[in-house]
Structures are given as structure tokens and as C-alpha cells.
Amino acid sequence: MKVLITGGCGFIGSHLVDYHMNKGHSVRVVDDLSTGRIENVAHFKDNPKFRFDEADIVTWPDLESAVSWADRIYHMAAVVGVYRVIADPIQVLNTNILSCERLLRIADQSGHKPRILIASSSEVYGQGLTAAFSETDDVLIEPAAHSRWNYAISKVSNEAFGLSYAQNKGLPITSVRFFNTVGSRQSGRYGMVLPRFIEQAVSAKPITVYGDGQQSRSFCDVRDTVEALDRLANQAASVGEIVNVGNDTEISINSLAELVKEIAHSDSSITHIPYEEAYGEVFVDIQRRKPNLEKFYRLTGYQHRWALKETIQDLVDRKRANKTK
Numbered sequence: 001m002k003v004l005i006t007g008g009c010g011f012i013g014s015h016l017v018d019y020h021m022n023k024g025h026s027v028r029v030v031d032d033l034s035t036g037r038i039e040n041v042a043h044f045k046d047n048p049k050f051r052f053d054e055a056d057i058v059t060w061p062d063l064e065s066a067v068s069w070a071d072r073i074y075h076m077a078a079v080v081g082v083y084r085v086i087a088d089p090i091q092v093l094n095t096n097i098l099s100c101e102r103l104l105r106i107a108d109q110s111g112h113k114p115r116i117l118i119a120s121s122s123e124v125y126g127q128g129l130t131a132a133f134s135e136t137d138d139v140l141i142e143p144a145a146h147s148r149w150n151y152a153i154s155k156v157s158n159e160a161f162g163l164s165y166a167q168n169k170g171l172p173i174t175s176v177r178f179f180n181t182v183g184s185r186q187s188g189r190y191g192m193v194l195p196r197f198i199e200q201a202v203s204a205k206p207i208t209v210y211g212d213g214q215q216s217r218s219f220c221d222v223r224d225t226v227e228a229l230d231r232l233a234n235q236a237a238s239v240g241e242i243v244n245v246g247n248d249t250e251i252s253i254n255s256l257a258e259l260v261k262e263i264a265h266s267d268s269s270i271t272h273i274p275y276e277e278a279y280g281e282v283f284v285d286i287q288r289r290k291p292n293l294e295k296f297y298r299l300t301g302y303q304h305r306w307a308l309k310e311t312i313q314d315l316v317d318r319k320r321a322n323k324t325k
């Protein structure tokens with residue numbers, strides 16, 4: 001199989017590279033290295049089945065030929081992370097909307113129909129109040145427009161493009177709403193909580209919880225994520241669908257800080273920082289973000305293999321051994 005991965009030097013993208021290369025597939029990656037790292041795929045640089053192009057997917061001249069070549073496309077490239085979303089809201093809209101629009105237009109024009117998975121996000125559920133978000137729930141964008149919501153707006157627009165190209169043009173597209181995904185190579189630089197906690201615990205610095213820490217999240221190990229994505233791509237019934245992808249075990253951020261401290265046997269203190277201080281502006285956080293996974297289980301039959309404690313242990317061990325792979 002020939003697999004094109006946009007954003008393949010990033011966190012989830014590079015694990016998809018590993019997954020497909022390990023299966024003997026041919027993999028092509030396009031990434032502008034804005035948040036991704038070439039080190040994440042460097043172990044394949046001499047492999048003839050692997051090809052990397054450093055380019056912005058919005059303008060990359062080879063996108064037509066790459067799309068025509070591919071049997072499957074994972075569209076992972078996007079401007080991500082709370083810090084970047086707040087710092088450059090226009091870039092979020094430009095990159096995230098235009099890249100997806102261009103990719104699907106070119107796929108349609110190519111005349112062949114590669115299987116396409118588009119990365120969306122649980123952010124589209126906004127401040128919804130349901131205990132576990134379902135794909136049939138309303139998408140919520142705050143009425144008082146705030147640049148923080150541009151990311152969710154861009155992801156809703158990606159889903160809308162995906163649905164429309166699937167329905168009107170017959171392209172085999174599935175949009176996946178990732179809930180918090182964690183694992184090796186995830187960077188803490190752009191606002192992701194777990195890598196930051198691990199770094200702080202291992203270096204015996206205070207573990208900094210933003211807000212009161214009572215907000216909760218559900219974390220899915222990226223090794224589970226990529227296997228589940230492959231199953232979704234292989235499942236014809238997921239074409240034209242939007243599917244939650246994650247793990248539904250919920251934990252508060254306070255408990256996450258305690259768990260990291262315990263697993264790392266760390267002397268770090270746990271401190272709380274107001275959102276304004278953490279993000280430099282008033283910030284609306286979301287209290288709970290847990291997926292309803294009925295559709296995910298029905299379509300994939302997947303059973304998660306990694307519990308959060310195991311993921312944290314793995315990340316602590318890697319940090320101590322200074323390994324990123």
C-alpha cells in the first residue's frame with residue numbers, strides 16, 4: 001500500500017509513519033516542520049520505501065502527484081496547540097482550512113479515489129455539557145467570538161469539506177475527532193499537558209496545573225490511536241462518517257499531576273497557576289472532555305491496549321533515558 005501522511009513529522013503523524021513502514025508499506029510525508037521534527041522520522045531516511053518533502057501543504061507543487069500516487073491519505077497537518085492558536089489565529093484559519101480544501105479538491109480532480117482520513121478534534125464540542133460527547137451532539141462555537149475558537153471553527157470546516165466531498169463526489173473520506181492523544185514525541189512546547197508534567201516531574205521542578213485542576217480529560221495512547229485509525233480506514237462503513245477517536249477513561253488534571261508525580265517518584269511540588277498567567281490572556285477552559293465511543297467500537301471492534309499508567313511509565317522512562325523515539 002502507498003500512504004501519504006501530511007504532517008507526518010508531527011506527533012500522531014510520525015507514529016502513523018512507523019505503523020505503516022513496519023507493515024512494509026511505502027510512505028510519503030509532507031511537513032513544513034513548523035511543530036514537527038525531522039528526528040521523528042529520521043530512522044527511515046535511508047529506507048527506499050520512505051520519502052520526505054519539507055513543504056507547506058497549502059502551496060506544495062507536488063501535492064497533485066503525491067495524491068495521485070497514494071492509496072491512502074492521512075491529513076494530519078494543522079496549526080495545533082493552545083499557545084499557537086492564541087498567538088496566531090489567522091494562521092490557524094488559513095492553514096487548517098486551506099490545506100484541507102486543497103487536498104480534497106486535488107483528490108477529486110485526480111480521478112482516482114484514495115482513502116482519506118481527516119484529523120478533526122474534540123474541540124468542536126466546545127463547552128458542551130454532556131458527560132460523554134457523541135458524534136450526534138451539537139457542535140458548539142461560542143457566541144462571543146474569541147480567537148481560541150478559530151481552531152474549532154477550522155476543524156468543523158474540515159469536517160464539512162470531508163462530508164461534502166464524500167456525499168457529492170464519492171470520495172472515501174472519514175473525519176476523526178481526536179480526543180487527547182498522548183505518547184512519545186509529543187511536545188509540551190505548544191500547551192500539551194502531559195509532556196509538560198513529565199518534564200517537570202523528572203527534573204524535580206514544580207508541576208504546574210493551570211486553573212483549579214478540577215477540569216478533566218480522557219487520554220488515549222498514540223499506539224492505540226494509530227492502530228484504530230488503520231481499522232477505521234479499512235472499514236467501508238466509516239466512509240462519509242465522523243468518528244470520535246480516543247479513550248473514555250476520565251481523569252482530573254489534579255489527579256493526573258498526582259499520578260505523574262507518583263509514577264516518576266518525584267519530589268516536585270504541585271502548584272496552581274491562573275489561566276491568565278499561563279496563557280497571557282483570559283482563557284475559557286473546558287471542564288470535561290470525554291468521548292462516547294459507541295460508534296468507534298462498532299466500526300473498529302478495537303480494544304485499547306495501553307492504560308494511562310503504562311503510558312506515563314513509558315514516558316518517564318524515555319525522559320530519564322533521554323530517548324525521543
Ligand SMILES: NC(=O)c1ccc[n+]([C@@H]2O[C@H](COP(=O)([O-])OP(=O)(O)OC[C@H]3O[C@@H](n4cnc5c(N)ncnc54)[C@H](O)[C@@H]3O)[C@@H](O)[C@H]2O)c1
Nearest residue numbers: 007010011012031032034035036056057077078119178181
Ligand atoms: N494530539 C492530540 O491530542 C490531538 C487532538 C485533537 C486533534 N488533533 C489533530 O491531529 C493532527 C495531528 O496533531 P499532532 O498532535 O500530531 O500535532 P503536531 O503539531 O505534532 O503535528 C502536526 C504536523 O503538521 C505539520 N504542519 C503544520 N502546518 C503545516 C503545513 N502548512 N504544511 C505541512 N505541514 C504542516 C507540523 O509541522 C507538524 O509536524 C492535527 O490535525 C491536530 O489538529 C490532535
